[in-house]
Amino acid sequence: xxxxxxxxxxxxxxxxxxxxxxxxxxxxxxxxxxxxxxxxxxxxxxxxxxxxxxxxxxxxxxxxxxxxxxxxxxxxxxxxxxxxxxxxxxxxxxxxxxxxxxxxxxxxxxxxx
Numbered sequence: 001x002x003x004x005x006x007x008x009x010x011x012x013x014x015x016x017x018x019x020x021x022x023x024x025x026x027x028x029x030x031x032x033x034x035x036x037x038x039x040x041x042x043x044x045x046x047x048x049x050x051x052x053x054x055x056x057x058x059x060x061x062x063x064x065x066x067x068x069x070x071x072x073x074x075x076x077x078x079x080x081x082x083x084x085x086x087x088x089x090x091x092x093x094x095x096x097x098x099x100x101x102x103x104x105x106x107x108x109x110x111x112x113x
Contacts, residue, residue, distance in 0.1 A: 003039060006105065007047030014110050015055050023112035026057040030109040034067045034102035036085070041066065069102025 010031070018026050029048070033039050041064045052058045071082045073089035074096040080089070082102070088095050 003043040004047040004050070006039065007044060007051040010105075010107060011048060011051040011055060011057055013107060015057055018056060018110065018112050021112075024056060025113040026052075026060045026110055027113055028061040028063065028109075028111035029057065029107065030063040030065065032065045032067050032104065032106045032108045034069060034104045035083070036069045036099065036102040037105055039105055065108065067102055067104065070100045071097040072100055073097055 010029075014026055014029055031044070033041055033044065045062050045064060048062050052060060069082045069084075070079060071087070072079045073092060073094050075094035076089060076092040078089055078091045079100070082097070082099070085099075086095075087097070089097065
């Protein structure tokens with residue numbers, strides 16, 4: 001479950017930023033997770049709950065937004081949504097695609113007190 005190690009690093013980052021700016025409590029964490037990131041959102045949520053125990057982020061609301069995958073065809077330059085790496089261009093049927101979005105995990109926003 002690589003989500004646990006990701007959760008630990010994410011909580012470390014969130015807590016570090018909150019403390020750096022002298023906040024006492026993290027109340028909400030909003031993450032963006034790409035559909036191609038190989039991260040299971042519910043496993044990530046569970047990992048974040050475990051990783052935040054006994055930190056200033058304990059009991060913070062966790063919002064996980066899913067980002068669609070967007071690719072550009074290298075043949076015809078068409079930009080379109082994909083569901084997986086095996087998709088082809090709907091216009092020219094090429095498999096030579098560059099993924100523009102959908103592989104990332106990003107801390108989008110934190111709310112603090």
